[in-house]
Each structure stands twice: as C-alpha cells, then as structure tokens.
Amino acid sequence: MPSRKQHRHDQPSWLVRIGAFAGLAFMHIPVLVIILYAFTTEDRTYQFPPPGLTLRWFDVAFARSDIWQALSMSLGVAACATAIALVLGTLAAFALARAKFTGKDSIAALFVLPIALPGIITGIALLAAMKLAGVDASFLTIVAGHATFCTVIVYNNVIARLRRLPPSWVEASMDLGADATQTLRYVLLPQVATAFLAGGMLAFALSFDEIIVTIFTAGKERTLPIWFFNELFRPRDRPVTNVVAVIVIAVTLIPILLAYYLTRPDDEHETAR
Amino acid sequence: MTLRAASTFFYRRPYWYLALLLVPPLLWFGTVYLGSLFALLAQSFYRIDDFTAQVVREPTLATYKQLVTQPANVDIVVRTLVMAITVTLACAVIALPIATYMARYASGRMKALFYVGVMLPMWTSYLVKVYAWRLLLAKEGIIAWVNAKLGLTGLLEAALATPGIGGPSLSSSYIGMFIVFVYMWLPFMILPMAAALERVPGSLLQASADLGARPSQTFRNVVLPLAVPGIAAGSVFTFSLTLGDYIIPSVVGAPGYFIGMMVYVQQGTAGNIPLAAAFSVVPIVLIFVYLSIARRFGAFDAL
Numbered sequence: 001m002p003s004r005k006q007h008r009h010d011q012p013s014w015l016v017r018i019g020a021f022a023g024l025a026f027m028h029i030p031v032l033v034i035i036l037y038a039f040t041t042e043d044r045t046y047q048f049p050p051p052g053l054t055l056r057w058f059d060v061a062f063a064r065s066d067i068w069q070a071l072s073m074s075l076g077v078a079a080c081a082t083a084i085a086l087v088l089g090t091l092a093a094f095a096l097a098r099a100k101f102t103g104k105d106s107i108a109a110l111f112v113l114p115i116a117l118p119g120i121i122t123g124i125a126l127l128a129a130m131k132l133a134g135v136d137a138s139f140l141t142i143v144a145g146h147a148t149f150c151t152v153i154v155y156n157n158v159i160a161r162l163r164r165l166p167p168s169w170v171e172a173s174m175d176l177g178a179d180a181t182q183t184l185r186y187v188l189l190p191q192v193a194t195a196f197l198a199g200g201m202l203a204f205a206l207s208f209d210e211i212i213v214t215i216f217t218a219g220k221e222r223t224l225p226i227w228f229f230n231e232l233f234r235p236r237d238r239p240v241t242n243v244v245a246v247i248v249i250a251v252t253l254i255p256i257l258l259a260y261y262l263t264r265p266d267d268e269h270e271t272a273r
Numbered sequence: 274m275t276l277r278a279a280s281t282f283f284y285r286r287p288y289w290y291l292a293l294l295l296v297p298p299l300l301w302f303g304t305v306y307l308g309s310l311f312a313l314l315a316q317s318f319y320r321i322d323d324f325t326a327q328v329v330r331e332p333t334l335a336t337y338k339q340l341v342t343q344p345a346n347v348d349i350v351v352r353t354l355v356m357a358i359t360v361t362l363a364c365a366v367i368a369l370p371i372a373t374y375m376a377r378y379a380s381g382r383m384k385a386l387f388y389v390g391v392m393l394p395m396w397t398s399y400l401v402k403v404y405a406w407r408l409l410l411a412k413e414g415i416i417a418w419v420n421a422k423l424g425l426t427g428l429l430e431a432a433l434a435t436p437g438i439g440g441p442s443l444s445s446s447y448i449g450m451f452i453v454f455v456y457m458w459l460p461f462m463i464l465p466m467a468a469a470l471e472r473v474p475g476s477l478l479q480a481s482a483d484l485g486a487r488p489s490q491t492f493r494n495v496v497l498p499l500a501v502p503g504i505a506a507g508s509v510f511t512f513s514l515t516l517g518d519y520i521i522p523s524v525v526g527a528p529g530y531f532i533g534m535m536v537y538v539q540q541g542t543a544g545n546i547p548l549a550a551a552f553s554v555v556p557i558v559l560i561f562v563y564l565s566i567a568r569r570f571g572a573f574d575a576l
Contacts, residue, residue, distance in 0.1 A: 012378040013488065019370025024387065026367075027394040027459060030405035033415060037408055046411040048418045088298040095294035099287065107295070110302055116509070116564075117557060118517020120533045121313075122306070124540060124553045129312035131328075131546055148306050151298065180280035202396070209398040211520060216540070225400050232404060232524055245401045256396045260389065 031249065038242040046238075061243040070227040071247075077139065077223060078207040081146035085203045088147070089154025090196060097162035112156070114149045122148065123216030130217070137219025145217040146210055150203035157199030157263075161192050194262040201255035201262070209252050224248065317550035328546060336547045340555075346535075350555055353532040356447075357515040360454040361462075364511045365504055367455065368462040372503075373496075375463075376470035391467075395460035403524050406453045410444035410525060417443075440527050450526040457521065458514050462507035469503025470496065502571035509567050516556040532556055 012020075038057060040050035061067055092111055096104060114122055126145050135141065165188070173183040211225040218226055228248070231241045283290040319328050320335040340346050375387035394402070409415050420429050433439040433446055440446030473496055481491040519533030530538075532555055539549035564572075 012374055016370045016373050016378070019367075020374030020387070023367055023371040023459070023463075024390050026456070027391065030402055030409060030456065031394060031397055033408055034401060034405040046408045046414045048408075048413065048415040084301075088301055091294045092298040095291055095298075099291050101288075101291065107299070110307070111298070114306060116513065117560060118513055118533070120517040120519060120536055121553055121557060122309070124536055124549055125309035125313040126305075127540060128316040128546060128550055129309040132312045132315065144305055148302070151301070155298075179277050180284045181276055205396060209400065211400050212518075215537070225398075228400050228404070229520070232407070241404070245398075245404055248398045248401050252396065252398050253393075256393070260392065 034242065034245050034249070038239075038246045040239070040242070043239045057239040057243045061240045061247075064240065066222075066227065067224075067240070067244060070222045070224040073139075073222060074208050074224040077142050077146055078204045080143045081150045081207045082200050082204045084143070084147040085150030085154045086196065086200050089151040089199060089203075090158050090192075092151070092155045093158035093162055097159050098167065112152055115152050119149070119210075119212035120216075123213040126213070127216040137217055137221065139221060141217040141219070142214055142221060142223065145213045146207040149210075149213070150207055153203045153206060154196070154199035157195045157202070158192055161195035162188075165191055198259035198262040201259035205252040205255045205259075209248065313550050313553060316546050317554055319547045321545045321547055326544060336551045339548065340551045346552075349530045349532060349535055352529055353516060353556075354559065356451065356454065356531070357512050360451060360458065360515045361508045361511040363451070363455045364459050364462040365466075365508065368459060368466050368507065372463050372466035372470055372500075373492075376467040377473075377496075391460050391463050395464075399457070400520070402457060403453065403521055406449075406456065406525055407444060410442070410449045410452070412442045412444070414444075444525055445527060447527050447529075450522060453521050453525050454515055454518070458511040461510035461514065462504075465506040465510075466500060466503040469500045469506075473499045505567045505570035505572035509564060509572055512563050513556075513560050516559060 036050065037046070039053040039055065040047075041052035041054045041056075042050055096108055096111075122145065126141070129135075130137065130141060169187055169191075170183055173187045174180075178186065209225060210223075211229055214223055214226060215229070222230075224244070225248075228241065228244055231237050231244075283293065316328075317336060318332045318334070319330050320333050321327070322329050371387070371391070375384060375391070379387050411417070417426070417429070420426050429443070432448060433441070433443065435448075438447040438451075440449070443449040443452075477495055477499075478491055481495045482488075486494065517533050519531065519537045522531040522534050523537075532552055536549045536552045539545045539552065543549075
C-alpha cells in the first residue's frame with residue numbers, strides 16, 4: 001500500500017511472500033507424492049488419490065534379489081569413487097588454495113570442468129575413450145567415471161574452507177616452532193576435517209544416485225539407478241519401483257543431512273565474525 | 274626426525290611441495306578426463322561405414338557434414354536450444370521471489386528453513402524426481418485430479434491442444450517436459466541468486482529509500498542490477514543442464530528428439546559413436562559461447 005510515510009524495507013510485499021512460499025511448496029510436493037505412492041494399493045495406474053494404503057510392496061521389494069544386487073553394486077561404486085575423490089580432491093584443494101603460479105587458473109578450470117559441462121559429455125567421452133582403447137565396461141569403468149565428478153565435489157568443499165582460513169594461523173603455528181607436519185596436523189586438518197567429511201558425504205550421495213554418466217560406462221552392469229531407469233518403462237513393476245524410489249531417497253538423504261550438519265556451525269561462525 | 278627433515282625440505286621448496294600435491298589429481302584428470310574428451314573429439318572426426326556399420330578410423334569431416342546438412346539434425350539442435358533458453362528464463366522468474374525472500378527478509382529459523390528447503394530437493398535423487406513427475410503428470414495423476422476438482426480441465430485441454438507444444442497428455446507434451454526441467458534446475462538458480470542478493474549492502478537500500486524511491490523502484494534500480502551476476506551464474510547451470518539432459522526428454526516428453534537423446538540413441542541402438550560424438554560437441558560449443566556471455570555479466574565472480 002503506497003503510504004506517504006516511510007517505506008518499510010524489512011517487510012516483503014505480499015507478491016514476494018506468496019512467490020517464495022509457493023515456490024518452496026512446488027519444490028517439495030513431488031518428493032512427498034512419491035512417498036505416498038509407495039503405499040498405494042493400486043498397481044496398474046498412477047491413480048490419484050490412491051484407492052487404499054498398504055505396506056505389501058515393501059515386502060515384495062525386499063524379496064527381490066535383483067534389487068539387492070543393484071543396491072550393493074551402487075554402494076560399492078559409491079564407496080570406491082568417494083575414496084578416490086577424497087584423496088584427489090583434497091590434494092588438489094591444498095595445492096591450489098594459496099599457491100600462485102602460472103597456469104593455476106587453467107588447472108583450476110580443469111578441476112571444475114566435469115560439473116560445468118553436462119554429464120552426458122563426460123559419459124560419451126569416457127565411452128569414446130573406452131572404445132578407442134579397447135577397454136570393456138565393468139565395475140572399474142563405472143568407478144572411474146564417478147570418481148571424476150566426485151573429486152570436483154570434494155575439491156570445492158575443501159578449497160572453500162581453506163580459503164576462509166586466515167593465513168596468519170599457519171604463520172603463527174610456524175613462528176611458535178611447529179614444523180610443516182605439525183602445522184598440518186594441529187592447525188590445518190582440524191579446520192578442514194568437517195569440510196572433508198561433508199565433501200565425502202555429498203560425493204557418496206551423488207555417486208549413489210548417478211545415472212547420466214553411468215549409463216555410458218556400465219555396459220551390462222546394473223547399479224540401482226540403472227535398474228530404476230529400466231523399470232520406468234515396465235508398468236508391471238510400478239509398485240516395486242515406487243518402493244525403491246523411497247529407499248533411494250532415504251539412502252541419499254542421510255549423507256546430505258550429515259553434510260549440512262557438518263558445515264553449518266562454521267557458517268554461523270562466518271556471520272558472527 | 275626424518276619426517277621433520279622432509280617437511281622442512283618441502284617447505285623450503287614450495288614448487289616441489291606443489292608438484293607432490295598436484296601430480297596425482299592432474300594425472301587422473303589428464304588421462305581419464307581430458308584423455309576421454311580428446312578421444313571424443315577424435316571419434317567425431319571418424320565416420321561409420323554405411324555397409325559394414327563399422328567405425329572407419331580415418332580423419333574425415335563426413336560426420337559433421339551429416340550433422341549440419343540433415344534438416345532433422347538441425348531441428349534437434351534448435352529445439353534443444355529453445356528449450357534451454359525458455360527453461361533458464363522461467364527458472365530466473367520463479368527463483369527471484371524465493372531468493373529475495375530468503376536472502377533479504379527471512380531471518381533465524383525461517384532463513385534456515387528456506388536454505389534447507391532449497392538444498393534438500395536439489396540433492397534428492399535426480400531419477401526419483403523425474404519419476405515423481407511421471408506420476409504427477411499422468412492422465413489419471415494428481416495434476417489432472419486437482420484440475421478436475423477446480424473445474425479447470427477445459428483450460429488444461431486447451432493448453433494441450435496448442436499445436437507445437439501440446440500433446441495427448443501432460444506427460445507426453447513439451448509443456449510437461451518444460452515443467453519438469455524448470456522443477457529440476459530451480460535450486461541451481463535460487464542458490465547463486467540468493468548468494469548475490471545476500472551481498473547487497475543494506476545501506477544502499479536505505480540510501481535509495483531516503484532519496485524517495487518506492488520499494489518497487491529500489492528493487493528494480495538497485496537490487497536487481499546487483500543480483501545480475503548471481504542470475505548469470507545460475508543461468509549457466511540451468512542452460513548447461515538442459516542442453517545435455519537425455520533422461521527427462523525420454524521419460525517425460527513429446528516424440529521430438531533432443532541433443533542428449535540423440536547422443537544416447539546414436540551410441541546405443543544405432544552404434545554410431547562418431548555421430549554421437551559430433552552431436553555432443555554441439556553443447557560443448559554452445560556452453561562455451563554461453564560462458565563467455567555470462568562472464569560479461571560477472572557470473573564467475575558470483576560462483
């Protein structure tokens with residue numbers, strides 16, 4: 001309302017308020033719907049509202065060996081890819097956080113390229129290379145693809161933390177007689193530890209859920225997302241697909257919430273300072 | 274003692290220390306990633322023999338010629354580009370009030386709620402979200418049900434009857450695909466936009482108000498120009514992600530092909546890796562063009 005008095009800037013207009021809350025709702029409804037559908041008694045169509053609710057499909061899904069195999073495959077890939085990414089991403093972040101040298105910008109650009117370019121490029125490029133080199137698709141080729149973009153996630157998390165760390169801390173440690181290993185152990189690592197863990201959690205969640213690159217590098221192997229993708233076009237298995245969707249949400253949600261929790265206190269630090 | 278000696282050795286010679294750190298990740302990215310990209314480029318200059326269906330490994334421009342001279346292929350590129358641009362614009366419009374509210378007005382618990390509320394759907398399984406939209410958009414699904422309850426079925430049918438963007442149902446039309454794309458990439462726009470808005474100093478807003486600007490004027494003339502780098506940064510994600518996606522057009526969508534689907538189909542059932550490679554060079558080129566434009570708007574300072 002245009003009043004002649006001073007305009008209050010700490011109050012949003014109703015348009016902004018409605019837009020914000022409607023937008024937030026829009027982002028959450030699909031996920032809630034999926035959870036509801038895992039309990040529907042209707043197994044042929046996506047009828048809404050569901051005619052009834054049942055827990056039967058969870059039993060059916062848990063009895064399926066193909067789901068268990070795909071699940072363990074995905075967990076294995078995610079664990080290996082995350083392990084490689086933690087090593088490579090942390091090394092890269094420590095190297096590029098403070099150093100100044102020619103070519104640094106190009107190297108930094110290289111380390112973010114796998115997420116700047118669409119995933120399909122990484123996928124088809126790996127496949128093109130595999131064909132040229134005569135390498136067959138296997139567990140290892142899936143891990144190689146995942147480790148590449150997971151490294152970027154870890155790198156981003158760790159380098160963001162390292163950049164916020166005042167350089168004077170390292171200098172103070174050295175001035176007080178600590179050598180480089182002691183400084184690393186008592187000053188740098190405790191500061192970086194949560195960012196390192198958060199990066200690992202996010203990398204794990206991302207790898208567990210990855211489909212775009214995986215399709216190209218998996219050959220006949222089946223990760224859980226590939227299983228899921230194939231089931232999308234088979235109406236007979238709809239109820240089981242719904243249940244697997246809920247399982248996937250649960251498995252990815254836990255590391256993401258942990259990652260958020262690990263990086264949050266630091267953010268409060270930021271604003272307090 | 275030896276550890277101490279080693280650490281001193283490397284501390285005194287920063288380039289050795291740097292090399293020690295950089296060699297493993299560079300080796301990985303150099304061979305696995307860059308090597309693959311070069312292999313992709315190489316494959317795009319090969320061609321497939323029409324009779325034997327084998328890849329002929331001799332440098333040729335035949336595959337690129339096929340890409341640019343066949344009208345169907347050009348249509349695919351144009352269709353994908355139009356979708357990427359409209360999705361980016363829609364994401365920017367929808368993200369603006371959310372980012373404004375979470376960055377400028379919300380505080381304490383409400384702010385945390387908004388940030389978690391945007392991060393959670395962003396990190397929730399990509400495939401599950403696409404699948405959820407199949408349920409929502411299905412003929413017997415929720416959107417049709419809500420529309421029927423509100424008596425808007427006629428409106429939906431009119432939209433679906435629109436030539437070019439319509440289809441038999443939402444789940445097999447460009448409208449449905451557009452909605453899913455916007456939904457999927459929205460958080461990637463909100464977060465950089467909110468980050469840019471957070472950085473706008475409050476004193477500027479006060480100054481604007483003191484000089485007599487209405488809130489809407491302040492927003493248009495002060496806040497929005499300062500948010501442009503954030504919008505540019507977000508648009509890099511929405512644009513790039515739409516260009517390369519092949520899952521969404523194949524799960525939700527009309528019969529027309531998109532670049533990503535073409536790459537997927539050509540390498541898979543068609544077994545034509547050279548054409549798939551040539552097709553995948555198109556989004557790379559488009560993204561580098563887009564990045565150079567976004568850079569002018571300060572996208573890289575906002576990342």
